[in-house]
Structure formats: C-alpha cells, structure tokens
Amino acid sequence: MTMLDDAGLLHHPLQSAARRWPDKTALVCGKRRATFADVLHEAGVVAAALREHALQPGDRVALFLDNGIEAASALYAVWMVGAVAVPVHPLTKAAKLAQLIDDAGAALLLTQATLRPAWDGAITRCTSLRACFVTGMQPPGGDARVLPWPAAAGQAAKPAAATRPDDLAAIIYTSGTTGTPKGVMLTHHNMLSAARSVQAYLGLHEHDVILSALPLAFSYGLYQVLLGLAVGATVVLERNFSFPAKVLDTMAVERVTVFPGVPTMFAQWMGMKNLDRYDLDALRLVTSAAAPLPLAQIRWLRATFPQMRLYSMYGQTECKRISYLPPEQLDVRPDSVGRGMPNQACWLVDEQGRRLPNGSTGELVVQGPHVMQGYWRKPTETAQRLKACPAVNDTALYTGDIFRTDAEGYLYFVARRDDIIKSRGEKVSPREVEDALHAIEGVCEAAVIGVPDALLGEAVKAYVTLHPGVQLTERELIKHCLARLESYMVPKHVEIVDALPRTDNGKITKAGLRTAVSPTP
Known part of the structure; x- marks a missing residue:
C-alpha cells in the first residue's frame, strides 16, 4: 500500500510519508540532502x-x-x-x-x-x-x-x-510544440488519479532511488517528485541534463535504481564512448516519454543495461499519461506504446468521430479521472479538445494525435494530426521516416516535416544531427532511406544540422523548423 491509496489532496502523501519515515532521505540536490521531515x-x-x-x-x-x-x-x-x-x-x-x-x-x-x-x-x-x-x-x-x-x-x-479533491491544484502550461502554450487546468483528483495509475504499473517502492533531470515545470518531471515521495523513495534532482557525464557520475554514487528520460537524453548517452566506466548496475527501471522512442534507442538501451526494465510510454500534459508498453512486449512489438494504463478508457475515432475497431488508424481519444478540466481562460480551445461522449456518459479528451492499432489493440504513434505530410496524394507519417533515419548508424536525431512543393504539394524534408566524428552526406542518407521506405516517403531534401530546435522541456519543435522553411520550387 502506498501513501497515494487514500490521499484526497496532493500534500497528503508527503504528510503520511513524513510520519512513517521522518529521518529517511527524501530529496537530494547537489550536496544538499533533506529528510521527509525536513x-x-x-x-x-x-x-x-x-x-x-x-x-x-x-x-x-x-x-x-x-x-x-x-x-x-x-x-x-x-x-x-x-x-x-x-x-x-x-x-x-x-x-x-x-x-x-x-x-x-x-x-x-x-x-x-x-x-x-x-x-x-x-x-x-x-x-x-x-x-x-x-x-x-x-x-x-x-x-x-x-x-x-x-x-x-x-x-x-x-x-x-x-x-477539496475537485479544487484546482495546478495550471501546467503546454510546451508549445504546436503553437502558443496553453494552461492545462488539473485538480487534486486529476493529478492523484494519474499518479495512482502510473504507480499501478511501475511499482515504485521505498527502496528506490529516482534520479530526475527533468524540470519540475514539465509534468513528467513533476510526477517524479509526487510519485517518489508518495512511496517513500529518495528522489535525486539534477538541475538539467546539460552535462550527461555529471548525471552519470551522480547515478553511480547514489546507486540510482530508476531513471526517467526522454529520447534526447538517450541519444546523448549513445554518443558517449566511455559509458562503461560508470557503475550503473543498480539501475532496474528506465522510462521514456514526451516523444516517441526510436527503435535504435530501444535496442541500444536494452543491450547496454540488460538488467533493467524499459517502459516506453505516451501521454500529454492534458492528462499526464495514456499508455505504456509492458517491458515483456518489447520483443514482440518494440515500436508500440502499449494499450492504455489502468483506470481509463481509450479508443480511436475517424474524422467523423466514429469509433474504430482494432486494426484501424485514427485520432486517439481518452476518458478517465486524470483528464484535465480544460485550458485556462480558453473556452474555444477547450471545446475543441474536451467533448461529450455518450458512449462513456462522460467528457472525453480528443488528443489530436493519430495512432494505428494492431489486432490486439496495441497503439502505434503515427503523427500529430497537424504533422501528417500529404505528398503525391499519399499521406506520410513523419515518425516512419524518422525511424528509418534513426536506423542509420551514426545518426543521432532526426526530425521530418512537409515543405511546400509546386509539383508534389508537399515534399518530405528531413533535418538530421550526427554523432560526434561521423561523416555522412545528404545523398548517403537519402540512399539509405530508399532501401527502407516506399518511394513517396523518401525525403526529397535532407539537411544535416548541428542541433534541432527544442522547447524548454527538450522536445523537438517542428514549428521551429517550419519557420525557417520557404517554398520549394
């Protein structure tokens, strides 16, 4: 039983933990350590x-x-x-x-x-x-x-x-990957419900040491503290991930058992040549969220840390988390983000809002006690995302993200609805192209967008960063894609860059790429 089980307000788990473990280390940051009582x-x-x-x-x-x-x-x-x-x-x-x-x-x-x-x-x-x-x-x-x-x-x-549990507890602003940040309104009940569902599948416990370099302004980072302190774990807070070697040193010294990360962090680890000098054998659990985890990173993480369990997850600020893939499913469907977490319902709908069967592609809809109350002072935007759903006799969140499901209902991210590229009359998923680029040895990160093209309507354009010391040309990258993708999905343009634009939370922002694009003749 965790302190979350009977909590009504977000500070209740901390109060319970301080009574149970007053002298146990709750938080570590640099040289400072604070007990639960502190x-x-x-x-x-x-x-x-x-x-x-x-x-x-x-x-x-x-x-x-x-x-x-x-x-x-x-x-x-x-x-x-x-x-x-x-x-x-x-x-x-x-x-x-x-x-x-x-x-x-x-x-x-x-x-x-x-x-x-x-x-x-x-x-x-x-x-x-x-x-x-x-x-x-x-x-x-x-x-x-x-x-x-x-x-x-x-x-x-x-x-x-x-x-009261239904009172507003937080306004968390979205990262702005698709436009102006919006304030997501969450009650105590919303946030505790999300925490309970995540804990139900992660199974964190009082002996865990969680290292988080994710900002507390980012819901993924915020919940590391909420969950960690609720179960009596120790949470090690890093100010950022600017110096991966420093983070790895801390992980080794503190005997970290849980590391929540994002693909950007794992890409930096993959580029390090002396990773084996860090003693990380205490690491038992790694989670990834915020952006799709490339298959190349999944394979690398599992080979590098064979003792750990890897959770590939998907969520939004609007509801914290929606799905996770059980680690035992990684060999079967490594590119899936699972079937949905406990205590919620999720399904796909077509463009007319009709529910789709397994094996379809459509917009993901989610319903549950963790779904936001709406966007702060934005009733129009709220109405676009929160809609009455007679099938569940409740309001449901229309995520704006396109997924496909397999015959067993497992979810596979396709694209944000606004990111789908329409080229030669075909719909192109940027994720599929990005996966093909990530599979090329030496590629660190990739982002794919559609750019105006007089002949194609939209042409596929890829921005790529390389690991240090790697030499690859645009022509070589396109050639690799031709061997992996249908012809209409192969990038017409590839640009090798030093870095990709990001939001404050570290997500690659395609809006930042589009602002630099002019029509292609």
Missing part, C-alpha cells in the same frame, strides 16, 4: 508566509525555480494553503515569463536569485503580483514586492478548510 517542515514554513500575504484558496502562485529542494517544498506549500501551483520552466525569458504570470493572474511568485535577469524584467509588467519571494538573495530594494525567502522561524500553515 521537506514537510520547509513546506510548512513557506505555506505560512503565503498565508501572511493574504493568499486565498484558488489564488495562483507561479514557481520559477530550478530543480531543487526549495522548488519541491514550494509546490507542497502551495497545495497546503489551497492555492494553485503554476510551475514555469527556469529557462523562460522575461517577456514570456511576464506573459505566463499575467495569463495565470498569479498573485505571488516564488523564484531564486540566479534567475533575476528574467524575473526582474518580468515583474515590473505584472500588475497581478502582490509579492515575489526570492531564495538565495536579500531584497535588492526598489520594488517593495521583492522579499527574501521565508525564514525557518515561520510557523507551519494548516491546510485550507475550503480545499
């Missing part, structure tokens, strides 16, 4: 300060912090007083930070001294902010709203009486 105490101190500044249940609090003990404690502090957490990626620039704070109508900002170049330029534009608490710095003067981080002398705050 994290709960720090959350209480921050919560008391929030209350002192007239924070009311339902008020929004922006958290603009690097991964760390303060960031994790601050999240729980916000929930303890019944407020709504709005995590913002620490790489966010001043103009966007101001835009997100204003969009959320945040009353308070929790941040740090090292991020001052961004927040200092943002808060002057934000009229909704009543105070800005800064860790690592005394108040600089000038703006009276800028205050030092709450002192340890503060008293713990009690949970707000008005907080």
Whole structure:
C-alpha cells in the first residue's frame, strides 16, 4: 500500500510519508540532502508566509525555480494553503515569463536569485503580483514586492478548510510544440488519479532511488517528485541534463535504481564512448516519454543495461499519461506504446468521430479521472479538445494525435494530426521516416516535416544531427532511406544540422523548423 491509496489532496502523501519515515532521505540536490521531515517542515514554513500575504484558496502562485529542494517544498506549500501551483520552466525569458504570470493572474511568485535577469524584467509588467519571494538573495530594494525567502522561524500553515479533491491544484502550461502554450487546468483528483495509475504499473517502492533531470515545470518531471515521495523513495534532482557525464557520475554514487528520460537524453548517452566506466548496475527501471522512442534507442538501451526494465510510454500534459508498453512486449512489438494504463478508457475515432475497431488508424481519444478540466481562460480551445461522449456518459479528451492499432489493440504513434505530410496524394507519417533515419548508424536525431512543393504539394524534408566524428552526406542518407521506405516517403531534401530546435522541456519543435522553411520550387 502506498501513501497515494487514500490521499484526497496532493500534500497528503508527503504528510503520511513524513510520519512513517521522518529521518529517511527524501530529496537530494547537489550536496544538499533533506529528510521527509525536513521537506514537510520547509513546506510548512513557506505555506505560512503565503498565508501572511493574504493568499486565498484558488489564488495562483507561479514557481520559477530550478530543480531543487526549495522548488519541491514550494509546490507542497502551495497545495497546503489551497492555492494553485503554476510551475514555469527556469529557462523562460522575461517577456514570456511576464506573459505566463499575467495569463495565470498569479498573485505571488516564488523564484531564486540566479534567475533575476528574467524575473526582474518580468515583474515590473505584472500588475497581478502582490509579492515575489526570492531564495538565495536579500531584497535588492526598489520594488517593495521583492522579499527574501521565508525564514525557518515561520510557523507551519494548516491546510485550507475550503480545499477539496475537485479544487484546482495546478495550471501546467503546454510546451508549445504546436503553437502558443496553453494552461492545462488539473485538480487534486486529476493529478492523484494519474499518479495512482502510473504507480499501478511501475511499482515504485521505498527502496528506490529516482534520479530526475527533468524540470519540475514539465509534468513528467513533476510526477517524479509526487510519485517518489508518495512511496517513500529518495528522489535525486539534477538541475538539467546539460552535462550527461555529471548525471552519470551522480547515478553511480547514489546507486540510482530508476531513471526517467526522454529520447534526447538517450541519444546523448549513445554518443558517449566511455559509458562503461560508470557503475550503473543498480539501475532496474528506465522510462521514456514526451516523444516517441526510436527503435535504435530501444535496442541500444536494452543491450547496454540488460538488467533493467524499459517502459516506453505516451501521454500529454492534458492528462499526464495514456499508455505504456509492458517491458515483456518489447520483443514482440518494440515500436508500440502499449494499450492504455489502468483506470481509463481509450479508443480511436475517424474524422467523423466514429469509433474504430482494432486494426484501424485514427485520432486517439481518452476518458478517465486524470483528464484535465480544460485550458485556462480558453473556452474555444477547450471545446475543441474536451467533448461529450455518450458512449462513456462522460467528457472525453480528443488528443489530436493519430495512432494505428494492431489486432490486439496495441497503439502505434503515427503523427500529430497537424504533422501528417500529404505528398503525391499519399499521406506520410513523419515518425516512419524518422525511424528509418534513426536506423542509420551514426545518426543521432532526426526530425521530418512537409515543405511546400509546386509539383508534389508537399515534399518530405528531413533535418538530421550526427554523432560526434561521423561523416555522412545528404545523398548517403537519402540512399539509405530508399532501401527502407516506399518511394513517396523518401525525403526529397535532407539537411544535416548541428542541433534541432527544442522547447524548454527538450522536445523537438517542428514549428521551429517550419519557420525557417520557404517554398520549394
């Protein structure tokens, strides 16, 4: 039994864990270590300060912090007083930070001294902010709203009486891979339901050590803390994945058992020539989400870490997680993301919204207690994604992602609906082309888009990065694709680049590729 089982609010599992394991290490960040009792105490101190500044249940609090003990404690502090957490990626620039704070109508900002170049330029534009608490710095003067981080002398705050499981707990902004970020509204019940379902198949436990280099502003990173602390595990927080060797060193020293990653991280590992110098034999479980995991990476991970179980997963910020592939199915259907996680329903529909049988291709729809309430202050966009579904007597989330299913109902990602390329009258899945490119030895990453073409309508264009020291030409890459793909799917254009554009969360953004494309004659 985990602390999630009978929790009604997001801070309840931490309180239960602190009673059961007060002196056990809960969080590690750099040289700092905090026990479960420490994290709960720090959350209480921050919560008391929030209350002192007239924070009311339902008020929004922006958290603009690097991964760390303060960031994790601050999240729980916000929930303890019944407020709504709005995590913002620490790489966010001043103009966007101001835009997100204003969009959320945040009353308070929790941040740090090292991020001052961004927040200092943002808060002057934000009229909704009543105070800005800064860790690592005394108040600089000038703006009276800028205050030092709450002192340890503060008293713990009690949970707000008005907080209920169906109250809003977080507004998590989408990564913006397809346009302007939207604030996904999630209740305590939504988030705890998602956590319970993920825990049901991952089976994390109190002896686990989870290393996360994923930002807490990214739901995949946020849930590492929620799940880890709920089961009594130790969570090691890295500020980022900029230095893979440093992360691997930490994994070896801390005897990490669980590593949640994204394809970008695994691609960097594949390019390292001295990976065997790190003692990673404690690693028992690796998860991958956020983007499809290329087959080449799956094969490499399994060969490099034969003792671990690999979970290839799929989800969206709008509902956290939708599906996972049991590790024992990797040999049977390695390119699948599974059939759906516990406590939900999911199915495919055609363009008219009709439910499709197994063996079809269509848009993925999901229904369950983890599905968002909608997009913050965006009723039109909400109506496009959340629709009444008589078949389940509930609202369902239309994901906008195209999948195919096999005869047993396993899901295979095809493309985002807006990413499908129409060339020569045929529909091309960018994922299939990207998989063919990833299968070429020396290719690190690949992204495929459609570009305007007077003859074809759209031509397939690939952007490719190579592992260090690899020499491949565009002609060679096209030749490899010709041997693997139908002719209409083979890229007409291939561009070898040093890096691919990414969102703050590390996802490759095809919108960033398209902005640089001009019509092809």
